[in-house]
Amino acid sequence: MNVETGGVEDDEINNETEAGGVGIFEENVEFLDSENDIGIASGSNNVEEDNSENESIDMVASENDLDEHTQSDDEENGPNFVVYNPNQMYDPALELRMIFSSKKEFKKAMQSHAIKNKRNVKFTKNDSFRVYAVCSREGCEWKIHATKLKNEHTFQVNLYKDEHTCPQVFKVKNVKTSWLSERYLQEFKSDPKRCVTGWRVDIMNELRCHVSRDQAYRAKREALTKLEGSPEYQFTKLWDYAEELRKTNLGSTVVLGINDENGQNRFEKFYVCFSALKQGFLGGCRPVICVDGCHLKGPHKGILLTTVGVDPNNNLYPIAYLVIQRESTNTWEWFLTVLKHDVCIQRDSEYTFMSNKQKGLIQAFQSVFPNTAHRFCVRHLHNNFKNVGFRALAYKNAMWKAVRASTVRDFKLRMEEIKKLDEKAFDWLKEKPPSEWSKSHFTELPKCDMLLNNYCESFNPNILDARDKSILTMLEWIREYLMQKL
Ligand SMILES: [Zn+2]
Structure with missing residues (x-):
């Protein structure tokens, strides 16, 4: 079925003439004489001045104006014109004279239409007052024109040929990362840990369109950024997060270390030792502490250092963790000193530490725990x-x-x-x-x-999923994991 507006021809000149006759499209404003424009503007100023002088009359006049406007709006848009429903964004039912609240909404609807019908749609005109879209396939008749209504942001379809004479395609160019991330935002929200490979297969089955691996990965990252905030934003929220942890876990040690570089704050370290874990360790664990570190793979690199104790059943018992920029003797020394204070190590000769002899760790042990026994995995x-x-x-x-x-x-x-x-x-x-x-x-x-240092090594794989996340998501992931373990 081909639908066209009455009297509107395909070529632009006729279209403009027709639109000029109706007088609702903003493009006609450009064809108005500049003198008329000035005349209207000065006229409206005069009206405002008159209104300020006669307030009682003004109320009546403005109410009448309002009625007139409402009436004229109804006449222009027509109460029968279908308004595009953004809730059906991914299943748009387009029709002639349909009203879109903005150009952006119209373009999104075109994208969804292309993906739904598995056709490539491209924009031949795309400026502030008109958007024309056609089917990319040569010879196909499908096209849609929308123009901006006068004095508002609304766009209305004024030409629509809704029938594709071309075959469906599998690789639709209109499938974009931003569309995918928006379309599947809820899915990512409900299951952020889901692997991209499985998700990609599912959406390809659902859309019956090709989605590349890169697109799937980028879409997931974009969706998670929308949900969790950008990595940079997450760093700015660390102060609040630390304060919230202290407030909700009384007696816990939470330290956020900041470096001052050229007057700018730079993240240095984030240390957490929950009060419940401290008490549990002191209450019943063996005097053995395993220490290990693993590299972070998120947008900002760093190292996660963990300490794990051994409970009377010889099961692992997490004690504290620290996120730092880089591993060195100083950072290990700092970590061990805070840990010593947190788990109240008075006589270090009673304790045994196990590690993989990481860089700088042995020197740190010698200065913080000179009498402790040390085992090597x-x-x-x-x-x-x-x-x-x-x-x-x-x-x-x-x-x-x-x-x-x-x-x-x-x-x-x-x-x-x-x-x-x-x-x-x-x-x-x-x-x-x-x-x-x-x-x-x-x-x-x-x-x-x-x-073997397998207590730490079995603790670290459990947080592997969190290692490629942004800092706040990762810290929260570890906290939730520890809460479940307790
Ligand atoms: Zn087509």
Whole structure:
């Protein structure tokens, strides 16, 4: 079905002439004489002056004016003209004389129409008072013209040929990231952790259009930015977040560190140790603290340092976490000092720390906990052992026998076996203090023969999903995770 306005021809000149006859389109304003424009303006000024002098008459006059305007509006737009419903934005039912509240709304409706009908639609005219759209396929008759109504932002369809004579396409160019992010905003809101791959397959099935992987990723990022605020905005909200945590978790330690660089505040660190976790650790956990760090993959890089304790059932028990810009001896020292205060470590010789010997950590331990026992994760030790050339299974088995030896005598026997196997391997292991890696030399106080730093390593994968988020989303994700764990 081809629908056209009465007497309006396709070419622009006729269109303008016709519109001039009706007198409702703003483009006609341009064709008015400038003298007339001035005349109208000065006339209206005079009316205003008159009104200020006769207020009682003015009320009546203005009411009459209002009635007249309402009437003329009805005449212009017509009460029968269908007004475009933005709630049906993704399923637009276009028709001739349809009213759109703005150009933006009209263009969005065209985009949705193109995607719904799986046709490429392009704009041939796009200025402040008219938007013309046609089907991109050569020979197809589909077209729509909308022009701005006089003295308002409203656009009205004044030409519409609604039938496509072209075939449907799979790759619709009108599928844009912004459209996708807006269309599926609620889906992202209800399940922000959903993987993009699955979501992309679902929307391609629903729309029956091609959506590239890049588009899907960008759409998700854009939708989450709309929901959560931009990464930069989230940094500005950290003060409020820290204050809210302190207020709602009395007794907790929340520290936001800021650097002053050239008069500008720059994020340095964010430390959280919840009161409930402190009390739980002091109340029943073993005097063992595992320390680990992982790199953040969000828009702003950084490192997340975590400390995890071991409860009487040998399950992991998170204690505190810190987000910092970069890992160094200073940051580790600061972290350990605050932790020492938080979990009330009076005699550090009673505690055992386990780590992967991260950069700067050993020096930090020496200055903050000089008397504490320190264990090195055996998996990392074995990796280092392999990296220096002792790769065979025989080396691995021999090393693990020494690791698991529970008496000093047994340990010495196992080391002798390694010496017989390869003297270089024996020399390499001899340099490592056995108190760091063999059960035979561990302190008895914690009653814990843990060999691997897998408490931290099993805590970190749980927060992997949060690592690529913006700072506030990530911190909130970790907090929720900890609350569920408790
Ligand atoms: Zn077409």
